[in-house]
Amino acid sequence: MRETIRPSLEATVSRPTTLARRHLSTTALVFMIIAASAPLTVLAGGVPTTFAVSGILGVPVSYLALGVVIMLFAVGYGAMSGHIQNAGAFYAYITEGLGNRQGVAAAILALVSYNMMQVGLYGLFGFSLATLLSTVLGVSIPWWAAALLGWVVVAALGVNSVDLSAKVLGVLVALEFVVVTVVSVLALVSAPEGISTEPLQTSSFFAGGVGVLLSFGFAAFMGFESGAIYSEETRNPRRTVARATYIAVGVIAVFYAVSAWALAVGVGPSQIVAAAQEFGPDLVFVWLAERSPALATVANVLFITSLLAALVAFHNGAARYFFALGRTGVLPRRLGGVSPRTGAPVAGSVAQSVVGLAVIVVFAIAGAGSELGELFPVLTLFTWLTNAAAFGLVFLLAVTSVAVLAWFARDHHGHGVWTRIVAPAISAVALVAVAVLVLSNFDLLIGAEGFSPLVVVMPGIIIGSGVVGLVWGEILRRTRPEIYAAMDNVDQIPESQEIPVVPERK
Numbered sequence: 073m074r075e076t077i078r079p080s081l082e083a084t085v086s087r088p089t090t091l092a093r094r095h096l097s098t099t100a101l102v103f104m105i106i107a108a109s110a111p112l113t114v115l116a117g118g119v120p121t122t123f124a125v126s127g128i129l130g131v132p133v134s135y136l137a138l139g140v141v142i143m144l145f146a147v148g149y150g151a152m153s154g155h156i157q158n159a160g161a162f163y164a165y166i167t168e169g170l171g172n173r174q175g176v177a178a179a180i181l182a183l184v185s186y187n188m189m190q191v192g193l194y195g196l197f198g199f200s201l202a203t204l205l206s207t208v209l210g211v212s213i214p215w216w217a218a219a220l221l222g223w224v225v226v227a228a229l230g231v232n233s234v235d236l237s238a239k240v241l242g243v244l245v246a247l248e249f250v251v252v253t254v255v256s257v258l259a260l261v262s263a264p265e266g267i268s269t270e271p272l273q274t275s276s277f278f279a280g281g282v283g284v285l286l287s288f289g290f291a292a293f294m295g296f297e298s299g300a301i302y303s304e305e306t307r308n309p310r311r312t313v314a315r316a317t318y319i320a321v322g323v324i325a326v327f328y329a330v331s332a333w334a335l336a337v338g339v340g341p342s343q344i345v346a347a348a349q350e351f352g353p354d355l356v357f358v359w360l361a362e363r364s365p366a367l368a369t370v371a372n373v374l375f376i377t378s379l380l381a382a383l384v385a386f387h388n389g390a391a392r393y394f395f396a397l398g399r400t401g402v403l404p405r406r407l408g409g410v411s412p413r414t415g416a417p418v419a420g421s422v423a424q425s426v427v428g429l430a431v432i433v434v435f436a437i438a439g440a441g442s443e444l445g446e447l448f449p450v451l452t453l454f455t456w457l458t459n460a461a462a463f464g465l466v467f468l469l470a471v472t473s474v475a476v477l478a479w480f481a482r483d484h485h486g487h488g489v490w491t492r493i494v495a496p497a498i499s500a501v502a503l504v505a506v507a508v509l510v511l512s513n514f515d516l517l518i519g520a521e522g523f524s525p526l527v528v529v530m531p532g533i534i535i536g537s538g539v540v541g542l543v544w545g546e547i548l549r550r551t552r553p554e555i556y557a558a559m560d561n562v563d564q565i566p567e568s569q570e571i572p573v574v575p576e577r578k
Contacts, residue, residue: 139325150314169475192457259338
């Protein structure tokens with residue numbers, strides 16, 4: 073039996089090492105970026121939590137402010153994406169800009185961060201799906217069983233063509249936008265204190281809790297950088313990634329700001345903080361149930377599909393990091409294998425699925441009989457891992473801004489001062505500030521009362537992975553110089569060998 077399976081697996085995974093070319097349009101890539109940000113998850117989970125923890129009204133303004141910072145980051149990031157195409161985006165950019173060892177460090181740090189973000193979401197997904205099945209159908213299953221149902225779907229999509237993931241995510245994201253829009257309109261129509269602009273005023277933003285507000289707010293944008301991960305699979309790598317990133321960030325910033333403002337108006341500016349502190353992530357569903365139980369049920373279902381969309385998006389990102397590192401030999405080369413039929417990074421996807429399964433099993437065992445009860449997966453698996461991942465990704469964005477500055481300093485590539493110096497420099501400073509805010513408020517992010525070892529351990533895992541990457545890079549330089557030297561050419565689509573561009577479909 074083993075002999076018949078092994079050749080088949082090798083034939084499927086280990087031969088080709090090139091991703092499927094030219095599949096994704098700008099529209100498809102925008103949906104995949106927004107799916108990682110999960111609009112309904114932000115409105116139902118992120119917005120009330122931010123109001124509750126920060127205690128201030130400026131949540132809508134925080135999305136706009138962070139949107140500006142990320143737009144500045146996207147200027148240099150998008151410009152560089154037109155010249156460097158690689159499925160390990162941060163890895164490739166930092167390698168090109170700062171050097172091979174730093175690139176390996178960034179790659180390992182990014183891989184750990186994407187894994188933690190994706191796997192951590194299984195905690196919230198499992199809890200939410202188990203709760204919905206119990207409430208609506210009267211079927212009681214443990215959170216980990218519900219999480220495994222999502223794991224199966226994500227694993228199946230991960231080994232298939234990226235087109236299939238794009239289509240599924242497109243449908244789910246469109247439904248999320250519809251529901252959030254309906255909720256926002258309903259909130260504005262039923263405003264108990266009238267239409268108020270108080271949550272949109274800068275005085276509501278620059279308050280004592282602004283650091284916490286920005287720390288939580290940045291999590292809503294997680295995944296916006298994933299456009300460059302698909303650069304090898306876009307129809308026009310010179311334009312698609314930058315254009316999709318700008319569109320996605322603009323949509324996310326404005327849409328989240330408007331929906332957060334509408335929720336505050338719908339509950340009442342004088343009541344929103346207290347209501348968020350009382351109901352937490354259930355606030356939106358409790359508020360909806362008082363007005364339309366049917367809509368509340370629909371929103372609950374789409375909240376779960378929103379989490380599923382984010383799981384797929386982050387799974388794809390992590391799988392492509394495994395692939396990029398396997399292809400260059402930084403990690404075992406078997407991870408660089410793709411399916412000859414679909415062009416999907418099958419080996420990387422399977423590796424990511426194995427990691428997810430292992431973590432679900434570990435937390436299922438650890439949570440048995442826990443005093444946290446049903447909330448165990450939310451308060452541990454979800455909260456610990458996703459907040460640590462958010463810190464890791466903010467830190468990577470800051471380092472990538474520095475790499476962009478260094479890369480353009482050596483060759484302008486026809487870009488102006490704003491693109492290659494001013495915007496990346498401002499974004500680097502702003503992102504470092506956000507990273508410091510996330511780190512200094514980490515106890516609040518994980519809900520710790522007083523000092524908790526997790527405040528040191530979870531960010532420590534992120535920083536430690538970068539240190540391990542630096543050490544591994546030096547080991548490669550000394551013991552496997554051919555692999556280390558090969559990293560000088562991470563661009564998978566050099567200008568001299570550019571594949572003819574497939575026209576965008578209208």
